[in-house]
Amino acid sequence: MKRMKNKNFKMIYWFDKLCNSKAMKKFTTVWLITLLTMGQAFAGNSSFYTSNRSEEKNEISDVQQTKSVKGRVTDASGETIPGVTISVKGTNQGTTTNIDGEYQLINVQENAVLVFSFVGMETEEIPVAGKTIINVVMSESSIALQEVVAIGYGTMKKSDLTGAVSSVSSRDFINMASSSSNSILAAKAPGVTIRKSNAAPGVAPIIRVRGANSLMGSNDPLIVVDGNYGSLPDMYEIESIEILKDASATAIYGSRGANGVILVTTKRGSQKKPTLEFYSDFSINTIGKRYDLMDAYEFAKFNQSVGAYPFTDAEVEKFKNGGGTDWQDAILQSGLSQSYRVIFSGGSKDIRYHITTHYNDNTGTIRNTEASDYGLKAKVDMDLSNRLTVQVEASAGHNDNLNPELSQGGSKTAIPLMAAVAFSPTVPIYDENGRYTPLGVGSGTLMNPVLMTEAHQRNYGNGATGVGNLQFKITDDLTLNAKALISLSNGGTREFESLEYNRLYPRADQYSYDNKNWLTNAFLTYSKTFANNHDFSAMVGFEQTKYEGQSFSASADRLPIESVGWNNLGLAAPYIGVGSGWADNALRSYFGRINYNYASRYYLTVNYRADGSSKFRGDNRWGYFPSFSLAWRLSEEAFMKEQDLFQNIRIRGGYGVTGSQAVGSYATYSPLRGMGFFWGGSAIQSGYISQIGGNPNLKWESTKQLNVGADFTLIDSRLSLSLDYYNKKTVDLLAPLAVPAYAGGDPEYGRTSVISNVGSVRNEGFEFNLNYFILKTKDWSYDINLNGAFNRNKVLDLGEEARIYGAGYAPGLASTSPFVLMPGQPIGTIFGMKYLGIWQENQAEEAAKYGAQPGDYRYEDLNGNNAYDSDDQQVIGNTNAPFSWGFNNHISIKNVDFNILFEGVHGRDIMNWAYLVATERIDFTQLYTHKDSKDRWTPSNPNAKFARIGNSHLIPLSSQYVEDGSYVKLRNLSVGYRIPKSVVSFATLRLSLSAQNLLVFTKYKGYDPEISSTNDDMNSGMDWFAYPNSRSISFGVAIEY
DSSP, X not given: OOOOOGXXXXXXXXXXXXXXXXXXXXXXXXXXHHHHHHHHHHHTOGGGTSOTTTTSHHXXXXXXXXXXXXXXXXXXXXXXXXXXXXXETTSSOEEEXXXXXXXXXXXXXXXXXXXXXXXXXXXXXXEOTTOXXXXXXXXXXXXXXXXXXXXXXXXXXXXXXXXXXXXXXXXXXXXXXXXXXXXTTTTTSTTEEEEOSOXXXXXXXXXXXXXXXXXXXXXXXXXXXXXXEOOOOOGGGEEEEEEEOSHHHHGGGGGGOTTOEEEEEEOOOOSEEEEEEEEEEEEEEEOOOOXXXXXXXXXXXXXXXXXXXXXXXXXXXXXXXXXXXXXXXXHBOOEEEEEEEEEEEEEOSSEEEEEEEEEEEEEOSBTTOEEEEEEEEEEEEEESSSSEEEEEEEEEEEEEEEOGGGGOOSOTTSOHHHHHHHSOTTSOSBOXXXXXXXXXXXXXXXXXXXXXXXXXXXXXXXXXEEEEEEEEESSSSEEEEEEEEEEEEEEXXXXXXXXXXXXXXXXXEEEEEEEEEEEEEEEEEEEEEETTTEEEEEEEEEEEEEEEEEEEXXXXXXXXXXXXXXXXXXXXXXXXXXXXXXXXXXXXXXXXXXXXXXXXXXXXXXXXXXXXXXXXXXXXXXXXXXXXXXXXXGGGSGGGTTOOSEEEEEEEEEEEEEEEOOSOTTTTSOOEEEEEEEOSSSSXXXXXXXXXXXXXXXXXXXXXXXXXXXXXXXXXXTEEEEEEEEEEEEESOEEEEEOOGGXXXXXTTSOSEEEEEOOEEEXXXXXXXXXXXXXXXXXXXXXXXEEEEEEEEEXXXXXXXXXXXXXXXXXXXXXXXXXXXXXXXXXXXXXXXXXXXXXOGGGHHHHHTTTOOTTSEEEOOSSOSSSOOGGGOEEEEXXXXXXXXXXXXXXXXXXXXXXXXXXXXXXXXXXEHHHHHHHXXXXXXXXXXXXXXXXXXXXXBTTOSBOOSSOOOOOSSBXXXXXXXXXXXXXXXXXXXXXXXTTOOSSEEEEEEEEESOOEEEOOOSSOTTOOSOOSSTTOSEXXXXXXXXXXXXXXXXXXX
């Protein structure tokens, strides 16, 4: 391919010229001076990496036979490769190349062999042979078939995989801001979807792998970081990510693996001189889209004209030349995210360390919302002998979150965005006395939006974790691994409401928790090759986890003194309440795996795990989860050797079972509830009642999954394609079943549902993943990734239940939930009336049968009884998208690299009640605020969008407010620039500029089609003024000494 003309890249030319200018050199030098001083201090202290045992005579001779080896690693075009792993063969000694492709190893034996490995490159083995400088040119491999990837309780060559596994490289997110760390998987792996229920500071995204399986518990995948169960770490810590999607890959995790498994390997220390890294980025976050509301003059004039509120002509004229309040502007702001990280790493042959400290602060785009956290993590690896390695990890952190409840929907009086959309723009923020104007004209029960953000709630948390890993090589073929982990966490919530905010009395409450988690495991791994062609490995292990948690809460109404806040709740006596709780559960597991391949052509993997949970009773306590998978590397057959189109063809298939124990610790027991009562006098007596709810017959929820796939590599290994079909069925679904009053259901003093095993659900789909290196020369490279997934979700059976309704929303709008589970329909089905438009004048006689008249709303009457009732409700939408895709572009031009990532989600419906509030008069708004609401039906405007003014027979739970939530987003656009050594010679410096959610293409009328007011799959797709995603522009800097 011809080199592109330079005139098409003037921007890059000027950017390069700027970075090489004297002004930039001066700026860079001043900016780095403090960190440079720190780096020189570390570099000057040789005790960090020099062995302290040199006084021993038997060590002196060894040191004299070792030397320092350094060099640079490039590809065939001469481009340097950062992140290459260099290890000394047969030892744990090693390092990685820096951003300039450079490396250095100390204390290397003269007869050692260095192994160079990197994703997508052939592994190189080079003898040291007395050399001190070894430069390496790596060549591309056949889709990195020799690459080692993480699997459950071990690693495996990518060529030996028999299950459905996707990998994500750190270069896919190297230029993203740290505030995007929780979304680094978005659009990068087929079948993996990332979305946010709301985008408030500190809120983690919702991750789904191949759809939703469970009704009761979380559908989040299991995240395993360096063998420890947890959450996605900071992206600067990540070395690699593997996503296990089918049961043949996840069954080794048993009850934890039903929703997929994300394996994260983090960076560790290596043998090198002390290295100091500093990362920092700043992001400006804004809301890209707002509702098109009337200003004060339009609002007053229109609502006066339709008789919604008796504004006088003078009052209307007063706003003609300006004035009034834009409530969206009043509560929305530009948020600022900032992040700082310092990493100190290095080590000797026998001991290596990696220490990270960080601080994050994220000011939200809604007034008075903010989240911050800081922490420290240290990892030390020690080779106590040639056979024994010990790893020790310790971490501690703290987080704060201000006013998280302002981001959640559900309460009609506590959502600032709702008030900003529905509150009267003719009302000022403050009255003539400088106090908040509490209520607007005709605004019902809504509060001043700015006053609403004055709520003071603070969530806080502290955590500490200690981990010890041991690896003992018993023989060359047999290895023992053991782990012990303890994790402690505590925190809580503190909340205060002033008299001005509450309008009744000052109140406050506190809640605190204290949790402990323990984990121990041990497993033996045997691996050996027989007769050159028979590769066999086996693993057997044991694991046990235990959780303990306790909580305490206290509340106070009618505080006599506001200034005490939540610090002296006893002042409100006798209007105080207290509560406490305690829970524990444990899981014991036995597991094993066998891998076999013949001549790198035929592969077999068998997994088995048994989990025993304290949450279940008797014979239901243990769950058993087997799986097997087969693969055939067709390209290794003799009859394929003559062709040169395909470099690799692999056919694979597998079947397995995973499970879920998504219930509380004591779901099989009926809990007690305290209750006061009067007995023989006026004094209240304390007592308790036994609530319904315990089900002693609960058992494991099980997911059975079939997967068939194929992998191809062609065009000289420049193009790779993976295809997968899956069919997974979840049976014995755990779900709450309603209990009627005659059977003991009591909404006031007890419970109204019992958790039971009912029905089944299926997810069936197809995935594809394509990688193509379009261009690769010395100075240029361009490669793309296109991935997509089709998923069809269906509830197959609900036992004796015809329907199970979801959560309710907005009292006064609907008597039932918009969401329902029913056989034949997917999880997330919207159920309501089908909207048919507006009755016209020529339909007056028919409208009268429904008590309506021309200009009123019209709905489908399924049973023909001339009334709109529950029998007329039907399926009107599906909130879980059946198709999603991602298109990722990597472009590199000398020292500049670009990333362009698009994401598409199609077929998702959203119940947009936020738009309803802005365009109709309902019980807690009363007035019209949206410009669209002026398009009302009249005899002269029969094609209007909305019904006539007056009694319009509005039914909120209808398809009128179900909108297409499909979208295409420019998820990430970033550019990175590596400052040449001629500018900064004493360090490696990289600058980046990125934008997230820069463009959104959608028909959706609301703030953002991605969000939902809940984070569970059954009730997702409701826009009840959830915190919208922001558009972010970020600048970052990375420095390595």
